[in-house]
Amino acid sequence: MSVQPPRTSPSHEALSADDPHEIGGYRVHARLGSGGMGVVYLAYTRGGRPIALKAVREDFAADPAFRRRFADEVASARRIHGLFTAQVIDSGVDDPVPWLATAYVPGPSLAQVVERHGPLPVRTVLLLVAGIAEALQAIHRAGVVHRDLKPANVLIAEDGPRVIDFGIARAADAASLTGTGLRIGTAAYMAPEQAMGRPVSAATDVFALGALAAHVAGGVPPFGQGPESAALYRVVHEPADLSRVPRDLHDLLGRCLDKDARARPSSDEVIAAAHAHPAVGPSLEFTDGWLPAAVRNEIRGRGRQQADLHAQPTLSAAADAGEHTDPPAPGGRRSGERRRRRGATAAVVAVAAVLAAGAALHYAGPLKKFEKRAFGTDKGARPSHTPSASSSPSSPASGVYVPGYADAELTAPDSGYEFDLKAGKVVPAETSTWFLARDGNGFAVPGDSDAFIASGYALSPADCVRGIETEPVASLALEDLADERPFCVRSPDQKQLVVARLIEAEPDDGAVTVALSRYDRRG
Structure with missing residues (x-):
């Protein structure tokens, strides 16, 4: 069983009767998603800034080995300062239910973008690769290996990608949990050394970046879908399938997906290769036009929804009070x-x-x-x-x-x-x-x-x-x-x-x- 990413929807979900209305002094407004590690909420600071607040599952919170690892990973994550990462803002590692707060990105994940809009253009893919590679540089400088880089863990903003969950899932790899068959990472994006249980390194994340880029450029993971065991076998023993990926991306992605970690490019070399591509040119800039119009409009719509939500009471509170909570209609005019x-x-x-x-x-x-x-x-x-x-x-x-x-x-x-x-x-x-x-x-x-x-x-x-x-x-x-x-x-x-x-x-x-x-x- 693998740790699954938070299951997100194109917008926020109302709070249920079982959800808290405050965590660590932050007012909780809505759910952003849920998954193997816990529930992610949209919350606000006292000054009104939105944050993404992840509350850990109670069964994980009851495990002392998990709590120690979680505290270590949060301490490492706090040292990561990158323009293309979701900055850690606060945490409650000693609370009865541990939690972590990061900057909120009002945009869809790459997984959602591909699911709804299909494969992305070459130039968009190259800009994403460069931005994510820069995020990996910041993560690796802090001595952290992400270990679970995939489309669901990259959010898209108008000014570029944001890598999330860097190293946090590794906290679940505590000794008392491994007996349940829990595997950290996602099979379709694992490097061979990770799939075989060997030591991981920065090159492991570069492999995942290549698999991620192949997915968003071709519409499907390069090692296929289906049972985890089959994907792990293909990762270790078979070449990546790049048949759906545009030809001018094959060289860069093929190098990232080399089975030998020593043969893969560094994150700096990945950025240089994106610079050198004729579809990008010497200037890597996330300006108007870097995203397809439909994706850009979805991001802007999410931003409007977040602003509207902040102006309203919490969704569950309004519903419980019997209030009529019809928000402004999309595209409504004066x-x-x-x-x-x-x-x-x-x-x-x-x-x-x-x-x-x-x-x-x-x-x-x-x-x-x-x-x-x-x-x-x-x-x-x-x-x-x-x-x-x-x-x-x-x-x-x-x-x-x-x-x-x-x-x-x-x-x-x-x-x-x-x-x-x-x-x-x-x-x-x-x-x-x-x-x-x-x-x-x-x-x-x-x-x-x-x-x-x-x-x-x-x-x-x-x-x-x-x-x-x-x-x-x-x-x-x-x-x-x-x-x-x-x-x-x-x-x-x-x-x-x-x-x-x-x-x-x-x-x-x-x-x-x-x-x-x-x-x-x-x-």
Whole structure:
């Protein structure tokens, strides 16, 4: 069993009844994720600065050997000062439940970026490699080997990457825990010497950097996925599979992934190689354009969400008090701006060209396939949307909604992919139970889901519920969603809803980009 990274979502999660509201004097506002080591919270200093606060699992906290190792690792981590690392701010190694606080980075992990947006361009990969290599230099200067460098442990900010969890997971490698089969590190990114239980060094992290870069450039780990034992075997005995990685990255990544630690480049040599690449040039700068637009917009959305969250009470406290906690709708405009009424939706949309987010959208063809998958009926056989007693505005379906994820800007490259509304990610078509899918000149949703299109440019969860009960729509035609007009989809069990905006759509079932924000009903 390996130590798993914190399981993060595109946004914050509400606190549960079992979560603390204060740790070490820091007010806890929301969950950022959870994993093998414990739970990570979003908290704030007394001066209002956000921090990421990791509380260790209670069973680990009860082990004296773990606590000693944890204190040693925290002391080492405090010596690390790098521009591309998440700085350690405070800790409570002697508290009943040990904890560690680091600078908060309001951005997704590299694992989330690749999962939602696919492989990254060569220039972006090279800049990431250089930034992470600089972070490794700072880590190694402090006498620490990361041991678990992977896409989930690199967060992306607008001004470059941030390496997290440097050496902290090693605290779990206490003698009393090894009997459980706990393995420190992640098999797909381990160097051969680490996989075989031999001493590790700075070169071990360089190998992991090569595996990480191959993953983000090619979309899959270079030693494959699947059972840990199979990945460990390939790491030790087989060459890395770089077939999906652009050719001009093969030399650098191949050197990093050499089985012989002595043959791998140093972190300084990795940075020099990135400088020398024609896609980067002599200046390594994280300026506008270094990230794909969809990734940059997601980062900015997270920053806005964090600011909004700080201005609100803690999520669980507001829900417990029965308050209406609908936050500002994504992309909402000033209430004084002109509101436009939604026109009637036709069963068949004629050929049209409508500007949406500055790009032309072309619509053509019948909606039969779209309507049948979306609403369980052929064209013309519209389902009844008469509100029932169980879904009237006064029913529990119109209760308090708290944020799930926010402003996740996602792109489905073609009709072979769809949007998983629950997870907030792009998945292969026909694999999600609650989905939004491009289907010709419209979107398809499950037949037992409800939908509503706003008449203006702001749409809160409460507006969504009221709209579904009074003006539900039988189709989501692209022309009705032009100019980023918000719409919403409610889950069949009425416990979740997603507020969405169409950003851009290519013609003929081509790529489509949307921004999604999920809300969860409480009470």
